[in-house]
Amino acid sequence: MFSPEIVITAVLNGLLTGAVYALVALGLTLVYGVLHIINFAHGALLTTAMFGVLVLRLGFGIDPYLAILVLTPAFYLLGYALQRFVIGPASHGSDANILLVTLGLAIVIENALLAVFRSDTRSIDVPYAFESVDIGIALLALPRVIALAVSIAVALAMWAILALTDIGKAIRAVAKEKLGAALVGIDVAHVYAVTFGLGTASLAVAACLLMPTFYVTPRVGNAFVFVAFTIVVLGGMGSIPGALVGGLFIGVVESLSGLYFGESLGQIGIFLIFIAILLFRPTGLFGARA
């Protein structure tokens, strides 16, 4: 079959890709863990962020990694506003409605982007796109190594926010017991919106990490979000360590199945894992809650 070097490189590349997947999944699982909803607009919001990177680069010459500083706060606010003023009020607290409202948002965002940018595949040029790092056993692309490092930093930051800050404490309280949290004076609607904002902000970071080596089309987010759904289900809905481990695992699975079965069928591997987990172990590998 393949020589060990190729397989090792594939595994390492899978881990690097998996780091970005984990970041996308992190936002999804955070929102699920607190609001107990699946945000179907997650992929469309990722696409929006990727177009944001594109526009900042082409319009203002801002480097994608610098764009993190602009887009992360912007997307935090966007996510906050979406939950506070659209999803929350429109769904009247019913899960079925939240499902439909986030689906509606996804349809609107995706097609608005299609109307503005058309379906062309676009990418940005950065001078370091093809630079690589030699780690002895394999050559790794520099942007992917940066993506891994930043993803870990974001995961740590997210952990710090949840574990060490007051708002983090409030978020954990709402996640555990919404009514009790409201009774002790926590503004649940605000906490929901903050959580949604954090989830969206992590997408903005993911977009900045992706764009140097990836392309963007109005539907590109779907590919990632399916992977993210798989990771979240695999790692256990609402579990942040689960999302990280699941992300890395799926990255490797995708890379290896791409190597052995080719690109298009490689994707199927992800979906089959996804369906199998949903059907046979819906609590995920790490999750405890049903």
Add this chain to the structure above:
Amino acid sequence: MTARDVLPIVVVVALLALIPPLVSSNTVLNFLVFTLIIALAAQGWNILGGYGGQYSFGHAVFFGTGAYATAVLQVHAGLNAWLTFGLGIAAGALVGFVIGFLSFRSGLRGSYFALVTLAFAEVFRIVANAAGLTGGAAGILIKLDVRPENFQFQSRGAFVWIGLGLVAAVLLATRAIERARFGAYLTAVRENEDAARALGVDPFRVKLAAITLSAAVTAAAGCLYAQYFLFLDANIAYGAWISVEALVAPIIGGIGTVFGPLVGALALQGLGHLTSHVAGEVPGIDLVVFGVLLIVMVAFAPEGIVGLLARLRRLGRRRPAEAT
């Protein structure tokens, strides 16, 4: 079912059936056929989603299976088109049964069920896009041979009538379900599955029956699509667009009502045409409007157009009474 149940259906269908002889414009007839296909797919979704409360985000899997079965069996097995139409419906029902069996046996509900249906549709799309039998990414073409025995007609009016016949059959069937014990079970499962079980309803069997029926109806829409356009590829047959239309139409029209899917499909398609008329041929702009409408309806009129009309009628009735 009483005459009062059947009469409104007969009137609406008869009015729509009058259009082909009166209007010869191909644009109008095209619009009508397409809308009826969407309505049929949406009627299928409504049985499971509207009455049973199980929101599928991947009804494309049934639509596409019906469409591909129709096309592949004609092209590769040389079967008669009318026969493949029936086989397509059966294939869709079978896929519905299997997906329903797997998902409901695992107890998937709510978002989890939405996710798993979405994933099944994607798997089918990727396979159809790669497999040789379905023509892969190039798609599959049914040979043009315009004869009634081939389910191909010179006039679009014939397709309007066939589409209308199917929609009418499902309207009647839906009304019958509403009136039957099965409908009561289904609504009970939607409202509270545990309570339904406590009363002796078997939710698994009820949901399984609902998804099989739902899949058969949506597959029929796929068969009709294949036969009308004579061309399919994976992104048409298993594309997210049809999953979205099948779900949005009943919600706009009136979820869990007999006329909801038809009304919603007419409203959506009409609006879609209007938007592209106003905004020009901007891709995706009609779907933007659909999405906004979906959110607005969920927020302000969860009972849909049918529900709004009923509310208006009740208001109209009450006013004169209050005046006296």
